[in-house]
Amino acid sequence: MKLTRTLAAALVLSSVLSVPAFAAKPVQQTQIAGEAMSNAEAAPSSYGKAPATITATANPVIALDAGHGGSDPGGVGNGLYEKNLTLDIANRAKSYITTNYPASVVMTRSSDVDVSLASRANIANNAGASFFVSMHINAFSDSSANGLETYYYPGSTNGQNLATDLYNKLKASYSVLRGVKSADFYVLHYTNMPASLGETGFISNATDASKLNTTTFRQTLATQYAQGMHLYWWGN
Numbered sequence: 001m002k003l004t005r006t007l008a009a010a011l012v013l014s015s016v017l018s019v020p021a022f023a024a025k026p027v028q029q030t031q032i033a034g035e036a037m038s039n040a041e042a043a044p045s046s047y048g049k050a051p052a053t054i055t056a057t058a059n060p061v062i063a064l065d066a067g068h069g070g071s072d073p074g075g076v077g078n079g080l081y082e083k084n085l086t087l088d089i090a091n092r093a094k095s096y097i098t099t100n101y102p103a104s105v106v107m108t109r110s111s112d113v114d115v116s117l118a119s120r121a122n123i124a125n126n127a128g129a130s131f132f133v134s135m136h137i138n139a140f141s142d143s144s145a146n147g148l149e150t151y152y153y154p155g156s157t158n159g160q161n162l163a164t165d166l167y168n169k170l171k172a173s174y175s176v177l178r179g180v181k182s183a184d185f186y187v188l189h190y191t192n193m194p195a196s197l198g199e200t201g202f203i204s205n206a207t208d209a210s211k212l213n214t215t216t217f218r219q220t221l222a223t224q225y226a227q228g229m230h231l232y233w234w235g236n
C-alpha cells in the first residue's frame, strides 16, 4: 500500500515535468453553491492528470489554496466570511506541514488579497507542485445543509486518491459526511498535478459556523488536512 502510493505519487510528479506548457483559455464562470466553477470544457488529452514515467522525488512541494480573498468574500453567513476562515486554515496547515513533514509549501495567497482562479492554478503549475489542495467552506440557501465533502477533477484517479485521503482524516470533525465527489472546478481543471478541493462545513449553517468560528476547530481542520496530505504522499 505504501509502496504503491509512493510510486503513484512519483509517477504523477514525473508527468508534471513532461507536460507541455498549457495556456488556460478564458472560461465562462457560474456560481454554484457559492463556488466559482469553470464551464464543462474538457481538459486536453495531454493534460497532466495521469501518470507517465517514474522519476522518484522524496519530498513534495505542496500547493495550498485558501479560497477567495480580497474583494471576494466567498460564502457569508452567521457573521463569518469564508475568505477569512480559509486563509486561517491554510496558514495553520502550512505551519503544521513545514514543522512536521519534509515538505515545502507554496501558498496561492497568504493574506487578504484578490487572486484570480487562473493565477491560483498558475502559481501551483509554475512551482512544479506535487499536489494541490484548495480550502473552502460551503454555503447553501437552505441553512440546514451541513457537513463535509471533498472534490477531485472528473476522471483523475490521483485526484480521487488525494480527495479520499483528505476526507478520511477530516471526517473525524463531522457527523454529516457528504462524500468524496468529482466536479469541474476551475482550480481542479487547470492545475497540472493531482488536486483536491475541500468544503469543510457550511458557513450558512449555525452549528458548522459556530465551530468554524473557534481557533481550536480551525487548527483541528488544518492538522487533519495536513495528515490527509501525509497519507496521500507517504501512504500513512
Ligand SMILES: [Zn+2]
Residues within 6 Å of the ligand: 034, 035, 067, 068, 074, 075, 082, 135, 136, 137
Ligand atoms: Zn469557496
